[in-house]
Amino acid sequence: MELTALGLLVLGVLLAEPVSRGLAAARWPSRDPVGALLVWQAVGLAGGLALLGAGIVYGLAPLGPTLPSAVRALLADPFDLRLLGVTHALALIAAVLLAGWLVGVLAAVTFRTLRARRRHRDLLDLLATPWPAAPGARVLDHPVPVAYCLPGMRSRLVLSAGVLDALDPPAVRAVLAHERAHLRERHDLVVLPFVAWGTTAPFVQGMVCAQVAVAALIEMRADDVAAARVAPAELTGALRSMGGAAPAAALSSFTAALDRRLHRIVEPPPPLPLGLKVLVRAAAVALVALPTLLLLAP
Structure with missing residues (x-):
């Protein structure tokens, strides 16, 4: 089992660093944001399985030639844990602690996010006014053009009065289509694990790259949905108006990212x-299947 553990460790490290960096720098995701998001989720899940599995497999190696047999032996006689050497016991403890830490951080981030959304939703219900022209949308009396969605079981779609003043009706429809794409496809759930993992190990550059890349991809996906429903010129005009509301202290990277989005809408790749789309999705499945098979192989 030591070789299996080593293979899982190498796979996990590769996915966490060079693979994540390479995928973040690749150009093809802009041509298939949905497929790229599936691959990113597969990279995160497979990397977590591999790194945690490496510690568990190595830790239980003295109890059997494979992980299933070692687990069966442990269930039959829990006192078999006394057969573990110091290094095996430490590896098992580290894997269990890491798993608990990852789950704990994800739970904490989820709890804080849900609590913040609930408070925000309560404020919106007090301050925003339902907009009859767009069922489900609410209008805040604020002059700065701002639009966003608040996801969840009781989602909210919010526009400021500045949006209605600054944009003509087709541009407003473009903004609504963009935000509704986020709500309908639950992009908040796609981003959440990457935010949690980035919080867990901010020193791992690959995880930081993953968080940034996934955030960019969900915006591309929402842009694609909106561009299919309204004229690209209306969408880019709306995005320019919204981008112009960014604070003066915003980093130049915000403007650069917006410019890339606008160029992609006007001149879509x-x-x-x-065949390549099918291959991308097959690769995502294979990424998750590989550590799973290594862990469960009899």
């Missing part, structure tokens, strides 16, 4: 051929 050619979509990946169907």
Whole structure:
């Protein structure tokens, strides 16, 4: 089992660093944001399984030739843990602690996010006014053009009065289509694990790259949905108006990212051929299957 543990460790490190950095720098995701998001989720899940599995497999190696047999032996006689050497016991303890830490951070981030959303939703219900022209949308009496969505079981779609003043009706429809894409496809759930993992290990550059790349991809996806429903010129005009409301202290990277989005809408890259799209999704499945098979192989 030591070789299996080593293979899982190498796989986890590769996915956490060089693979994540390479995927974040790749150009093809802009041609298939949905497929790229699936790959990112597979990288995160497979990396977590591999790193945690490496410690568990190595820790239980003295109890059997495979992980399933070692677990069966442990369940039959829990006192078999006394057979573990110091290094095996430390590896097992480290894996359990890491798993608990990851789950704890994810739970804490989820709890804080849900609590903040609940408070925000309560404030919106007090301060915002339902907009009959767009069912489900609410208008805040504020001159700065701002639009956003508050996801969840009781989601909210919010526009400021500045949006209605600054944009014509087609541009407003573009903004609504963009935000509704976020709500409908639950992009908040896609981003949440990457935020939690980035909080867990901010010193791992690959995780930081993953968080930034996933955030950019969900915006591309929402742009694609909106561009399919309204004229691209209306969408870019709306985004420019919204981007112009950024604070003066905003980093130049915000403007650069917005410019890249606008260019992509006006001159969309050619979509990946169907065969490559299928290959991307197959690769995502394979990424998750590999550590799973290594862990469960009899």
